[in-house]
Amino acid sequence: MTQTAIPYHFLRGGTSRGPYFNRADLPEDRETLAEVLLAVLGSGHPLNIDGLGGGAAVTTKVVMLSRSTDPGADVDYFFAQVSVEGRTVDFKPTCGNMLSGVGPAALEMGLVEATGDVTRIRVLSVNTGARVEAVVETPGGKVRYDGGAAIDGVPGTAAPIYLNFMDVVGSGTGALLPTGSVRDVIDGIEVTCMDVAMPVVIARAADFGLTGHETAAELDANRAFYAGMEPIRIEAGRRMGMGDVSGSVTPKFGLLAEPRAGGTVAARYFMPKNCHPTMAVTGAQCLASCVLTPGTVAEGLFTPPQGKPALVVIEHPSGSIDVTVDYDTGPGGFQLRSAGLLRTARLLARGEVFVPERIWKGL
CATH class of the missing domain: 3.10.310.10 (Diaminopimelate Epimerase; Chain A, domain 1)
Structure with a gap:
C-alpha cells in the first residue's frame, strides 16, 4: 500500500x-x-x-x-x-x-x-x-x-452548544493591552491592540474610507485596503511583542462601525488575508471586550449595553453574533471574568x- x-x-x-x-x-x-x-x-x-x-x-x-x-x-x-x-x-x-x-x-x-x-x-x-x-x-x-x-x-x-470562556485575557501576549495603551497610531491610523482569546488589531472602518458594512466579497476585492492594512498589522504585531508576524495569521485585524440592524456594533474580521464570512468566536470575544473597555477605538460608535453581564451583539457579513460578557471596570481597568456564546x-x-x-x- x-x-x-x-x-x-x-x-x-x-x-x-x-x-x-x-x-x-x-x-x-x-x-x-x-x-x-x-x-x-x-x-x-x-x-x-x-x-x-x-x-x-x-x-x-x-x-x-x-x-x-x-x-x-x-x-x-x-x-x-x-x-x-x-x-x-x-x-x-x-x-x-x-x-x-x-x-x-x-x-x-x-x-x-x-x-x-x-x-x-x-x-x-x-x-x-x-x-x-x-x-x-x-x-x-x-x-x-x-x-x-x-x-x-x-x-x-x-x-x-454553550461555550463558557475563562482565562482568555492575554492568551497570546500575556496582557489585555499588549502595547500598554488603549490606542496606538500606526501609519496615521488609530488602532486598539487587544488580546482577549485572540490578539486582534482593531480600527474604525471609516479611517480606511469604508462603511464597515461592506460584504466579505467586496472587501476581498478591495486590494488597496489590504495593502494598507497589512503593514499596520505587522507593525502592531511587533509592538505587541509578537515579533515578525508577516508569516503568521495572528494578530488578526478587525474593523468597527456603527450598527445598522439593531446590534451593539458592526464589525468585519480579517484572518488576515481575507474577510471572515461571518465572525470568529475568539474574535467576537476580543471585539466585545474592545466595546466594553473605555477609551478604545470603539468609543462613540455604539450605545453602551446595560447591566452586567452585558450582552454585546456584533453585526457581521452574514448576520450577527451574541456575546455575553461578565466583566468589571474597577480601578484596575477592564477585567473579564468570562464570555459566553451559543454555537452549534x-x-x-x-x-x-x-x-x-x-x-x-x-x-
Whole structure:
C-alpha cells in the first residue's frame, strides 16, 4: 500500500468545518505533522482538489484532541490553521468555531463519557492556555445534533452548544493591552491592540474610507485596503511583542462601525488575508471586550449595553453574533471574568483519510 490511513471525524463547528483527529493517531514532531496536515487538506491548490479542504480559510482548519493530564480539564484541544494555496500550517492561534465541535468529537471518539442528558466538558486550549466549558446535549448518552438553535452563517437549526470562556485575557501576549495603551497610531491610523482569546488589531472602518458594512466579497476585492492594512498589522504585531508576524495569521485585524440592524456594533474580521464570512468566536470575544473597555477605538460608535453581564451583539457579513460578557471596570481597568456564546456543530463524516506514505508511514 502506498498510502497511510488515519482515523478521523469530520465536523462542522460553528461556521467553520474540518477534520478532528485523536492526537495519538498523528506524528509527534511538528515538521512531519505539518506535512501530514497539508496533505490531508490538499493545500497548494485554490480548490484543495487533492484533499479535504474547501478552498477557504474557514474550511482548512484542523482539530487534534487528547485526554488531558491537567487536573482542571477533561480534553486538550490542539488547533492548526492550514493555508489554502500556500504550504504553511500555523499552530499559534486557536479557533472558537471549531471549538464548538470539540465536545461532540471528544464524546464520539470516546475521550470523555456522557454524564447524563447534558454533559459539561472542560476543555484546555493547547495553543493559548485558555480554558473553556462546553455544554453538550447528550440524551441517552448520545450526542444530540438536531435541535432548534440557529446561528447566522449556517442554514437550518441544530442542538445548542454553550461555550463558557475563562482565562482568555492575554492568551497570546500575556496582557489585555499588549502595547500598554488603549490606542496606538500606526501609519496615521488609530488602532486598539487587544488580546482577549485572540490578539486582534482593531480600527474604525471609516479611517480606511469604508462603511464597515461592506460584504466579505467586496472587501476581498478591495486590494488597496489590504495593502494598507497589512503593514499596520505587522507593525502592531511587533509592538505587541509578537515579533515578525508577516508569516503568521495572528494578530488578526478587525474593523468597527456603527450598527445598522439593531446590534451593539458592526464589525468585519480579517484572518488576515481575507474577510471572515461571518465572525470568529475568539474574535467576537476580543471585539466585545474592545466595546466594553473605555477609551478604545470603539468609543462613540455604539450605545453602551446595560447591566452586567452585558450582552454585546456584533453585526457581521452574514448576520450577527451574541456575546455575553461578565466583566468589571474597577480601578484596575477592564477585567473579564468570562464570555459566553451559543454555537452549534454537526458530525458530517467519519472514517479514514489517506496521505502518501512518502510523507508519513504511520505509527
